[in-house]
Each structure stands twice: as C-alpha cells, then as structure tokens.
Amino acid sequence: MQEIAESPGIPGNIDDFKKVTTQGGIHMKRRKRTICAAILMGMAIGLWGCGNAAEPEVTPEESALDESQASGENQENAQNQENTESSDAQAAEGYFFEANGVVIGVDMNMDDLLDSLGEYKSVFEAPSCAGEGMSYLYTYASYEIETYPSAEGENLIGYIVLKDDTVATREGVDLSMTREDVIRVYGEDYQEAPNAITYEKNGTKLNFILEGDAIVSIEYVSPVVG
Amino acid sequence: MKAKRKTRVARVLITGILILAVLAGLQRLLMPKYMGADREGSMISEYYPQDKDHDVIFIGDCEVYTNFSPAVLWEEYGINSYIRGSAQQLIWQSYYLAEETFTYEKPKVLVFNVLSMEYNEPQRESYNRMTLDGMRWSPAKVKSILASMTEEESFLEYVFPILRYHDRWSQLTGDDFTYFWKKDKVSFNGYYMRVDALAAENVPEGRPLGDYRFGENAYAYLDKLTQLCEKEGVELVLIKAPSLYPYWYEEWDLQIEEYAREHGLKYYNLLDAAEEIGLDYRTDTYDGGLHLNLSGAEKLTRYFGNILQTECGLESRKEETKLAEQWETKLKEYREEIRRQTQELENSRTTGR
Structure with a gap:
C-alpha cells in the first residue's frame, strides 16, 4: 500500500x-x-x-500570350512533336481526327494546336456568362473546332465538326458515304437518334448526322459539353 | 455542484458559439463575393430586400437579365417588374425560383425565356452556384439543389459552403475583405446594365443536330411550371429573347409553339421580331450578338411592354404614390449608372484603353 x-x-x-x-x-x-x-x-x-x-486560374488570353512568348523554331517543332506523340498515345483510347498531320481530340488544349493547324478562315468569340471565360469557334476550310473554357482557364476542344468530304475520320469515313458505310467501318455497337448514329469510346462521342441515309455532318463531342 | 455544472455548461456553450462564429466568419470570407467580372452571381440574392408587389416577374438565363429593363417598363408603362435571372439558369432552377417567388408574391404575369429547354441535365457547378448560393433557405432551394447537382457535387457542400470553398484561402483578394459584410448592388430590379457596344459579326449558324427534340426532363419542368402558374393564378408567358447566339433552331421553335398552343399559353419569338423591335446588331449588343446592351434592352423592353399592356392586360400603376416614389429613387440610380458607365467608356476611348 x-x-x-x-x-x-x-x-x-x-x-x-x-x-x-x-x-x-x-x-x-x-x-x-x-x-x-x-x-x-x-x-x-x-x-x-x-x-x-488549387491551381492559380489562367485565362485563355494569358495562356495564348504565354504561347506567343515562347520563341524559337526548335522549341515549336519539339512541342508539335510532343503533341503528336501524346495524341497518338491517347488515340488508342478515344476517337481522334487528323488534319494537317496533326492529331486533334476533344478536351485537348486548342492553344497548343493553333500554330500546327495553319490559318483558320474565321473565329467567333462567345463570352460565357458571368466571366466564366470565353468559348471560341474556329472555322477552317473543311471543319470547325469549338472550344470551351476549363475551370483553370484553358481553351479546351469541345466539338470538332467535319463539314465536307475533303476531310475524313481517321478510320476513313467522310461525308460522301452512307449510313451503311459507317456501320461497316465502326460496327453495330452504336446509339441511334432520329437523325444520327453515335459511337462512344472513353466518353468521346462520334456522331454521324444523317439526312435519310446520307451523312450531312460528322462530329466529335467532348463528354464535358455533349 | 449545481453551480459548477452550470458554469461548465456555460463554458461549453460559449466555446461552441465561438467555434461556430469563427467557422461562419471563415465561410463568409471564403465564399466568392461575385463583385468582379462574375457579378451576375450576386443577382439572385438582390430580390429578397425588395417590396414584393410586382406585376411581372421574369425568370431565365442571361437572355432575360441583360435584355429587359424593368426601369423602362415602369417609366413607359407603369408596370412594376423584377427579373429573377441568373447565368445559365436551367429550367428546373427557373421552376424552383418561381415556386419560391410565389411564396412571397403573386405577380400577374411570369415571363419565362425558353432557351434553357435545350438542357436536359445539370451542366456546370460554377453556374449552379451562381443561382443556388444566392437563394434563401427554403424547400424550393433544397429541391433546386437536388435537381441541379452534377455528379461531382454534394448536398452537404451547399449546406456548409466552407466545405466547398475552403481551398479559396490562397486566392483571397481585396474584394473578399471589402465585401465581407455588405456587397454592392449589381442590378436594377434584376437587370444587368452594359452601355458599351460590340457589333455582331460572323455569327455562326447552328450545326446540324442528330436530335432536335427537347429532353424529357426539360419538358417535365415546363409542365410543372405551367401547372404551378395555373394553380397560383399567374399567367405564364413564354418568350425567346432576341439573342443571336447560342443558335435557336427552327425545330426548337416549332416545339415551343406547339407546346404553347396545346397549353393555351402565349409565346413570343422576339428573335423573329428583331426588325420590328428596331434592333440593330451593330450597335445594340455588347458582345457580338449574345446579349443586348442598354440601347438594345431599352428598345426590346418598349416593344415587350406594349405586349404586356395590350395582350396581357397590365395597367399602369403610376398613380400609386408609394410605388411611384420607390421607382423615382430607382430611376435616379439607373440614370446615374448610365452616366457613370458612359463616362467610363468615354474615358477609355480617350485614353485608348
């Protein structure tokens, strides 16, 4: 005790x-x-x-400014090569379009591709409501690319629209073909809407817009906007 | 023992209250103030202090809050109106705002802009927040949150916004402290004023769609809105504001026409009436055709005021002394803001910035 x-x-x-x-x-x-x-x-x-x-917010304008400040041909080439390589790696995972030797996919940063794609015919700027950034519609000779602003202010691709038969999907379908051609190339696993058939791979939608059996438009749609 | 227990309880209570006060203060500090480029996020909350005796309530997206001026409706027609608009207001949000509004007042007319019929599902959290955070807590707000949340959002983050905004601490700006207690008024009875102009050029045509039908969810809420207005004795008027972009498809228009016909509603496609209204898209829009500026909004409001007066039977209330006095004050502020923005525009032209 x-x-x-x-x-x-x-x-x-x-x-x-x-x-x-x-x-x-x-x-x-x-x-x-x-x-x-x-x-x-x-x-x-x-x-x-x-x-x-939390990442600091960067507006598309600032992003584009940074791009334009990056000088030197080698640097630009290296960047293009890098884009193509990373795009090729992604290509196995979704649907991609190719123009001017550049692989383009939804949700890619358009600012990284602008130089490689060459001159566009026009660009329409659509400011989002309430300072939520800017959307752009870039019109090229045979296709259009519409972008949307990410939360971080990046200029990301929302839609790619093929408008005539001088361009085709990577799998070889263009606007001169028919609904049967599409199904022959892409298979039977599609969703049907009144005027379209849609294939989906990892969130990316590939829409074939139809009038009867004829294809009037082909579009790649990001899951973010579609 | 009893005294000690009381003291202990008091201490616990005081500590609890202090912790809650600190958390509430932190939450207030960390929540976006919507006083910069995103000031439209402040508009929903500006409705509550108003005297709620409106003849007309507008609900909808940016196509209502930038395109109609309640000041003109009062000045020229003696119609007392308010715009409960917000950025990308989706139809279920419009519905619940209408439901909430009717708990405060019963306007004679509810005007709904139909552009949002194109959306069948929740879209973006940032826009949700601009509509929902400003609403006072009510059953309508709860239902609106539940209908609006994207997959990444949670209801709890709406109840305790600090859970959502806690990571803003490193992005705080002077505005967060300046507007901690009180925010500036950003609208004139819900109207967002812009006096600058940017001509509409190269406005794109709509791309072909695979399916032009509006979604089932969108239709379900339009039905609910129609039924709610019928039940409350409020006339529902559908409009499509004369904004050039986003593109308004003919196929969409036909569906709204048909819906209006089937339900005995008035529908005005003001886009088709642009010429009659006198809109000049070189001078009457501030962003290339998406939203009207002051000049465009005043033209449109004069035109629509005539419709409200002649076709909806709204009468002038200018003889009501109290209301007239309130509007006198509001009109003074409205004119002062026109003067301020015009001066600012002149200055920027002079300095080239």
Whole structure:
C-alpha cells in the first residue's frame, strides 16, 4: 500500500488526494489545450494543403500570350512533336481526327494546336456568362473546332465538326458515304437518334448526322459539353 | 455542484458559439463575393430586400437579365417588374425560383425565356452556384439543389459552403475583405446594365443536330411550371429573347409553339421580331450578338411592354404614390449608372484603353 501511495500521482491521504486532483485538473486543461491546438493545427495544415492543391486560374488570353512568348523554331517543332506523340498515345483510347498531320481530340488544349493547324478562315468569340471565360469557334476550310473554357482557364476542344468530304475520320469515313458505310467501318455497337448514329469510346462521342441515309455532318463531342 | 455544472455548461456553450462564429466568419470570407467580372452571381440574392408587389416577374438565363429593363417598363408603362435571372439558369432552377417567388408574391404575369429547354441535365457547378448560393433557405432551394447537382457535387457542400470553398484561402483578394459584410448592388430590379457596344459579326449558324427534340426532363419542368402558374393564378408567358447566339433552331421553335398552343399559353419569338423591335446588331449588343446592351434592352423592353399592356392586360400603376416614389429613387440610380458607365467608356476611348 505504502509503495502504491508513494507512486507518483496516487494519493496516500486526503490532502495528497486534493493536491493530485488539482494537478489532474491542470493536466486535463493542458490536455484540452493540446487537443484544441492539434485541431487548429490540423485545420491550418488542411487549408494549407488545399491551398497548394488549387491551381492559380489562367485565362485563355494569358495562356495564348504565354504561347506567343515562347520563341524559337526548335522549341515549336519539339512541342508539335510532343503533341503528336501524346495524341497518338491517347488515340488508342478515344476517337481522334487528323488534319494537317496533326492529331486533334476533344478536351485537348486548342492553344497548343493553333500554330500546327495553319490559318483558320474565321473565329467567333462567345463570352460565357458571368466571366466564366470565353468559348471560341474556329472555322477552317473543311471543319470547325469549338472550344470551351476549363475551370483553370484553358481553351479546351469541345466539338470538332467535319463539314465536307475533303476531310475524313481517321478510320476513313467522310461525308460522301452512307449510313451503311459507317456501320461497316465502326460496327453495330452504336446509339441511334432520329437523325444520327453515335459511337462512344472513353466518353468521346462520334456522331454521324444523317439526312435519310446520307451523312450531312460528322462530329466529335467532348463528354464535358455533349 | 449545481453551480459548477452550470458554469461548465456555460463554458461549453460559449466555446461552441465561438467555434461556430469563427467557422461562419471563415465561410463568409471564403465564399466568392461575385463583385468582379462574375457579378451576375450576386443577382439572385438582390430580390429578397425588395417590396414584393410586382406585376411581372421574369425568370431565365442571361437572355432575360441583360435584355429587359424593368426601369423602362415602369417609366413607359407603369408596370412594376423584377427579373429573377441568373447565368445559365436551367429550367428546373427557373421552376424552383418561381415556386419560391410565389411564396412571397403573386405577380400577374411570369415571363419565362425558353432557351434553357435545350438542357436536359445539370451542366456546370460554377453556374449552379451562381443561382443556388444566392437563394434563401427554403424547400424550393433544397429541391433546386437536388435537381441541379452534377455528379461531382454534394448536398452537404451547399449546406456548409466552407466545405466547398475552403481551398479559396490562397486566392483571397481585396474584394473578399471589402465585401465581407455588405456587397454592392449589381442590378436594377434584376437587370444587368452594359452601355458599351460590340457589333455582331460572323455569327455562326447552328450545326446540324442528330436530335432536335427537347429532353424529357426539360419538358417535365415546363409542365410543372405551367401547372404551378395555373394553380397560383399567374399567367405564364413564354418568350425567346432576341439573342443571336447560342443558335435557336427552327425545330426548337416549332416545339415551343406547339407546346404553347396545346397549353393555351402565349409565346413570343422576339428573335423573329428583331426588325420590328428596331434592333440593330451593330450597335445594340455588347458582345457580338449574345446579349443586348442598354440601347438594345431599352428598345426590346418598349416593344415587350406594349405586349404586356395590350395582350396581357397590365395597367399602369403610376398613380400609386408609394410605388411611384420607390421607382423615382430607382430611376435616379439607373440614370446615374448610365452616366457613370458612359463616362467610363468615354474615358477609355480617350485614353485608348
């Protein structure tokens, strides 16, 4: 018993008990403070972590400006090659269109492709409501590309629309062909709408818009906008 | 013992209240203030302090809040109106805003812009937030959130926005502190004013669609809106505002015409009436044909005011002293804003910026 009473923190008599309970209260307070401090530190670390995870917003204009500031032919070529390589890797995963030797897919950054695609005929700028960025419709001779702004301000491809038979899908379908040709090339696994048949691969939709059996338009649609 | 217990309870309560106050303050600080380029996000909440005695309520997307001026409706027709518009307001959001509005007041006419019929599913969180965060808590808000959420969103983040916005702490700007307590008024009875002009050029035709039918969900909410208005004794008027883009397909127009005919509703395609309205898309739009500027909105409102007066039977209330006084103050602010924006535009022309 004596041994126990002499053990630190175990009261041997009533005075000792009072003393120890007071000390216990101090310990409790310290423990509460420690818990509070830990919670606050946790919140601060949480906020810090979240803050670091958030990317600063970049508008398409700023992005384009950065692009134009990147000088040197080698740098440009290297970038084009890189785009083509990464696009080729992605090509196995979705539907892609190819123009001017450039592989174009939905959700790619249009600003990275603009130089390689050559001059467009016109561009229509459509500001999103409430400062949510800008959409662009780039019209080329035989196709159109419509973009949408990402949350980070990137100029991403939402639609690619093939408008005449001088261009074709990578699998070889163009506007001179028919519904049967499409099914022969892409198979029976399609969805049907009143004026279209749609194939889907990894979220990318490939729409063949029809008038009767004739194809009037072919479009690649991003899952973000479609 | 009792006294000690009371003290302990009091301490716990005070600590709890302090923690809640800190969290509420943090939440207020971290939530977007919508006072910059995205100021349309502030419009929904501006309705609540109004005297709710409107003859006409507009609901819909940017095609209502940029294209109609309630100040002109009052000045020229004595019609007291308000626009409950918000960026990319989807039809279920319009429906629940109407439901909520009718708990405050019963206007004679509810005007709904039909462009949003093209959307059958939730679209973007940022636009959802601009409509939903500004709504006061009510059953309508809860239902609107549930109908609007994209897959990535959660209801809890609407109840406790700090869960959604906590990572804005590193993006806080001066605005977050300036507008912590009180925000500037951004609209004139829901009208978003712009006096600058950008001519409409090369506006694209619509690309062919595989399916021109509006979605089932969109139709379901149009049905609900029609039934709600019928139940509340409010006349529902459908319009398509005269914005050139996004493209409004003939096939879509025919469906709305048919719906209106079947349900005994009035439908006005104001896009087709652009010439009669006197719209000049070189000078009457501020962004190349998507939204009308002040000049365009005032022309359109004069035209539509005549419809409200002659075809919906709305009478002038200019004889009502209290209402007339309120509008006198609002018109003063409206004219002051025209003067301010015009001056700013002149300055930017002079300095070339």
